[in-house]
Amino acid sequence: QSPDVLYDELFSTVQTQRVFSDSKTFCDVVPRALTPNEILDLYRQQFNEPKFNLTSFVYEHFILPNTTTIVHDKWTIEQHCHKLWSLLTRTTKEEKFSSFIDVPHPFVVPGGRFREFYYWDTYFTMLGLVRSNEIDSINNMLDNFAFLINRIGLIPNGNRYYYQGRSQPPFFSLMTELANQTSKYKNELEREYAFWMTKRNITLDDGAVLNRYYDDENGPRPEAYFEDQETAHKAGSTDVYVHLRAGAESGWDFSSRWMDDENNLSTIKTANILPIDLNCLLYHLEITLGKQAEAERRRQAIHKYMWSSELQFFTDYNYVLKKPTNRLTLAALFPLWLDISTKEQGEFVARKVESSFLHDGGVVTTLSNSSTQQWDSPNGWAPLQFVTYRAILKVSGYETLARTIRHRWMTLNERVFSETGKMMEKYDVVNTHKPGGGGEYENQDGFGWTNGVYLEMLHDQQMVSSSIRYQTNILQLIFLHVFVLFYFLI
Numbered sequence: 001q002s003p004d005v006l007y008d009e010l011f012s013t014v015q016t017q018r019v020f021s022d023s024k025t026f027c028d029v030v031p032r033a034l035t036p037n038e039i040l041d042l043y044r045q046q047f048n049e050p051k052f053n054l055t056s057f058v059y060e061h062f063i064l065p066n067t068t069t070i071v072h073d074k075w076t077i078e079q080h081c082h083k084l085w086s087l088l089t090r091t092t093k094e095e096k097f098s099s100f101i102d103v104p105h106p107f108v109v110p111g112g113r114f115r116e117f118y119y120w121d122t123y124f125t126m127l128g129l130v131r132s133n134e135i136d137s138i139n140n141m142l143d144n145f146a147f148l149i150n151r152i153g154l155i156p157n158g159n160r161y162y163y164q165g166r167s168q169p170p171f172f173s174l175m176t177e178l179a180n181q182t183s184k185y186k187n188e189l190e191r192e193y194a195f196w197m198t199k200r201n202i203t204l205d206d207g208a209v210l211n212r213y214y215d216d217e218n219g220p221r222p223e224a225y226f227e228d229q230e231t232a233h234k235a236g237s238t239d240v241y242v243h244l245r246a247g248a249e250s251g252w253d254f255s256s257r258w259m260d261d262e263n264n265l266s267t268i269k270t271a272n273i274l275p276i277d278l279n280c281l282l283y284h285l286e287i288t289l290g291k292q293a294e295a296e297r298r299r300q301a302i303h304k305y306m307w308s309s310e311l312q313f314f315t316d317y318n319y320v321l322k323k324p325t326n327r328l329t330l331a332a333l334f335p336l337w338l339d340i341s342t343k344e345q346g347e348f349v350a351r352k353v354e355s356s357f358l359h360d361g362g363v364v365t366t367l368s369n370s371s372t373q374q375w376d377s378p379n380g381w382a383p384l385q386f387v388t389y390r391a392i393l394k395v396s397g398y399e400t401l402a403r404t405i406r407h408r409w410m411t412l413n414e415r416v417f418s419e420t421g422k423m424m425e426k427y428d429v430v431n432t433h434k435p436g437g438g439g440e441y442e443n444q445d446g447f448g449w450t451n452g453v454y455l456e457m458l459h460d461q462q463m464v465s466s467s468i469r470y471q472t473n474i475l476q477l478i479f480l481h482v483f484v485l486f487y488f489l490i
């Protein structure tokens with residue numbers, strides 16, 4: 001059970017009195033000796049006593065979770081990324097009364113406060129696992145996801161009970177494709193499709209069906225209990241909870257992308273928005289499942305509702321207001337990456353990326369500097385660098401731009417690693433000497449998807465240099481032959 005259910009008013013008191021500065025900490029504690037019910041009973045007996053101290057009570061009865069920080073100054077960045085997989089691998093066994101959702105196999109976590117797997121992170125982690133030849137680890141995680149789809153009907157945000165009401169960007173079809181195992185997981189892919197098409201579907205006036213992010217549960221997120229209550233207080237309504245939870249399902253928690261007023265989180269409206277990236281991922285799932293007619297209908301709806309000829313860019317669509325959000329974000333790269341856009345649209349988007357998103361350390365997440373949200377400028381995130389780089393590589397004539405993005409991002413990762421011995425969750429790509437910031441927790445290190453994307457980009461870079469080396473060798477050989485021939489002729 002989720003800790004808010006298990007510990008009831010003890011949970012809300014610990015969170016609202018800020019016993020821990022990070023709201024996620026108490027969600028991941030395990031009882032020392034007593035059962036949760038016994039601890040709760042004890043709390044109910046003691047909390048009114050004059051000498052009662054909440055912090056001491058918590059420390060007396062709970063074991064706090066570890067927050068891993070992994071620093072290496074003796075390894076190269078490449079060695080670090082390869083070797084970290086084993087340090088980031090976890091199981092759910094042996095922790096009685098923890099908030100973990102049990103899965104049968106080991107899994108790779110992002111690192112730091114993120115001690116469980118995360119659905120969409122895992123795709124980018126898998127890119128690196130392929131390059132480290134950790135094939136068993138990929139198969140284990142695919143099996144875990146299949147197990148969860150069959151057991152709870154969705155792949156949860158992460159394997160914690162407090163995440164089970166929502167999913168995250170649906171990358172399972174891309175994962176099975178990466179592992180060349182699509183046919184093995186056909187039933188689970190169908191089940192995941194059924195989840196999105198029955199619980200996250202919106203029918204528009206013309207009959208088109210597109211999807212949104214949501215959460216089957218409501219109320220403040222346990223792992224951000226204090227923060228969400230504050231936001232609801234500012235909003236003057238508890239209606240905001242569903243939008244915050246939907247924002248967490250989007251993986252972009254949080255971003256001006258979802259907000260009416262881009263500087264005010266309490267105006268968040270995620271559940272009213274049909275996101276471009278989500279709909280492109282579902283298009284990929286439909287193609288994977290051989291649902292050509294559904295995919296074609298979705299492709300047409302994406303072009304109708306999400307392409308702005310005025311901005312010459314893809315944007316999200318607010319189905320409640322019946323208008324596009326007109327926010328410029330890197331989610332616009334998904335139609336290029338997943339082959340949904342036209343050649344002309346690809347060129348427009350690439351030009352905009354070059355003129356507005358590209359900075360010294362890579363590409364910014366959005367063009368808005370909300371100054372408080374982590375999925376906004378000036379932050380850059382590994383998954384979006386990867387999607388942007390690969391998407392632009394597909395636009396003929398823009399290959400140099402794609403390689404520039406890759407080069408700048410890798411250079412930033414390398415510089416920070418040489419200074420700190422760490423790979424980070426996110427980076428400031430505008431002022432590359434500042435750490436990434438914003439959001440409701442400190443910038444974390446480890447870090448699953450950053451390492452995965454770095455190894456994949458490194459592989460691409462090495463492939464290019466080895467193919468250049470190969471071509472140079474061939475040219476040298478031809479030149480030598482011509483020279484020798486010429487020499488003997490004269």
Ligand SMILES: OC[C@H]1O[C@H](O[C@H]2O[C@H](CO)[C@@H](O)[C@H](O)[C@H]2O)[C@H](O)[C@@H](O)[C@@H]1O
Nearest residue numbers: 110114118121157221223248251252253
């Ligand atoms: O604790 C706050 C939120 O943390 C997670 O979100 C962030 O980290 C995830 C793991 O790297 C990542 O998938 C997500 O894109 C990040 O924004 C979590 O996913 C949220 O549900 C949670 O509320």
